[in-house]
Amino acid sequence: MEINQSIEEIQNFKGKYPKQLWYLFFSEMWERFCFYGMRGMLYFYMVHYLLMDKEAANLQYGATQAWVYAFTFIGGLFADKIFGFRKSLFWGGLLMIVGSLILAINPKSFFFVGVSFSIVGTGFFKPNISSMVGKLYKEGDSRTDAGFSLFYAGVNLGALIGGYVCIAIGKGQMLSNLIPDNLKWNVAFGLAAVVMLISLLTFTQTQKSLGEIGLSPLLHLEKSKRRIYEWITYIGSILIVPIIIVMVSNTVYTDYFMYAIGPISILYLAYEMKGFSIVENKKLVAAVIFMLFSIIFWAFFEQSGGSLSDFAAENLNSTVLGISLDPNGVNNSANSFFVIAFAALVGLVWLWMAKRKIEPNTVIKFGLAFLFLAGGFWVFYYTKFFADASGKTSLDLFTFGWFVITFGELCLSPIGMSAMTKLSPQKTQAVIMGMWFLASAYGQYFAGLLGANIAKASKNASNLEKLNVYADGYYQLAIYALAAGLVLIAISPLIKKLMQEVK
DSSP, rough: OOOOOOHHHTTTOSSOOHHOOOOHHHHHHHHHHHHEEEHHHHHHHHHHTTTHHHHHHHHHHHHOOOHHHHHHHHHHHHIIIIIIIHHHHHHHHHHHHHHHHHHHHHHTTSHHHHHHHHHHHHHHHHHHHHHHHHHHHHHTTTTHHHHHHHHHHHOOOOOHHHHHHHHHHHTTTTSTSSSOOGHHHHHHHHEEEEEHHHHHHHHHHHGGGTTTOOOTTTTTSOOHHHHHHHHHHHHHHHHHHHHHHHHHHHHHHHHHHHHHHHHHHHHHHHHHTTTTTHHHHHHHHHHHHHHHHHHHHHHHHGGGGTTHHHHHHHHHHHHEEEEOOOOHHHHHHHHHHHHHHHHHHHHHHHHHHHHOOOOHHHHHHHHHHHHHHHHHHHHHHHHGGGTTTTTTTTTHHHHHHHHHHHHHHHHHHHHHHHHHHHOOOOHHHHHHHHHHHHHHHHHHHHHHHHHHHHHTTTTTOOOHHHHHHHHHHHHHHHHHHHHHHHHHHHHHHHHHHHHTOOO
């Protein structure tokens, strides 16, 4: 493989962003179209076409998403030890295409088969492209947060389009005059496969610009021996799909897995820490603290795919600023729209503040994230006061809630990915990034449990009564988010000491 630039040449870029960031931006954008398009359809399809009970569907949604993010830890591990970032990304993309095509052929009969292929594929793809973004910057480069914020805009551009378009096609709200009614969900799932193919083509046509970033860690071995390790990984990742099918379709097995994978990952990190200095280990402890708080954040935020999806389908009207829009599509994509609109601006604000030495550190940014999260859920709660007699309430106000939460996400998610690359030693960066997404898996898992409890409390209620139950549940989440943010800000001096020179 031709290597055009050294890492040093890549990292010595001029301006705000390296050119390679734009290539990774577009590859990630299309992959996120696929992922969020699928994610936005899961709960609705399970309730309305697989005819699952809403409580069970919330648990199923939480389990499915938990497995998606849990596999990012495993994908990061194999990238670190065998594949390298690039092969891991490509293999994951292929598996995601297979999963989407299976769902496109027959979503009712092969739902869990297609979902399981997508789970394994996302595990190989997601943590490694984020790690490659981190490699574009020198340690301590003040432009890193801005770079991750721009990259995050790419994530959300894909999520915006995929989150709205896929479910709108499936529900017959878009292109209904072109797509036969009996094929609308097949087309919706198939579209995810098409855009994932575009993502892979984007990456393969631009990867030479990455120099040696993301190449196999086994290049020092003989080619034949390296191929053996790689083929074992290929075969193993396919053989695990039937196991995932069983685990995902029976949420009790997901419970057992979640009880085990977190402690196992911490023990593995403790084993790795034996080879690092005290300074490096303090940074890793700080990284783990950020992961634990992120679990709480995502448990609340990811109500979007479960309880908020149900809330959107049954309790929201269908206009935003007088424009007729599908409420489920808005729920799936409003957050992404606001991220796109404000991510680059927020990144530039961090740069402006850094130049004047007034930029808040990562801990304070995390604390602010929870305060914005609390504000957004309070807005969701407040929608109850605008409901009509049928239990329908303002989609405008609901969308404003996502506007508020978006600033919380921008204070946590891109900053968190950046912090993981700064706080972890070079040889464990993909594993740490995988653990960051594993924390998201726990967030997804608890999101499912929270959503199931809300659905259970509103069972057999009228639509207006159900709205009040959901709104009161969101009020409780707002209180808990506020408390978490205040605690994090209060202990920020301790975490700053653990972080050493990392800001």
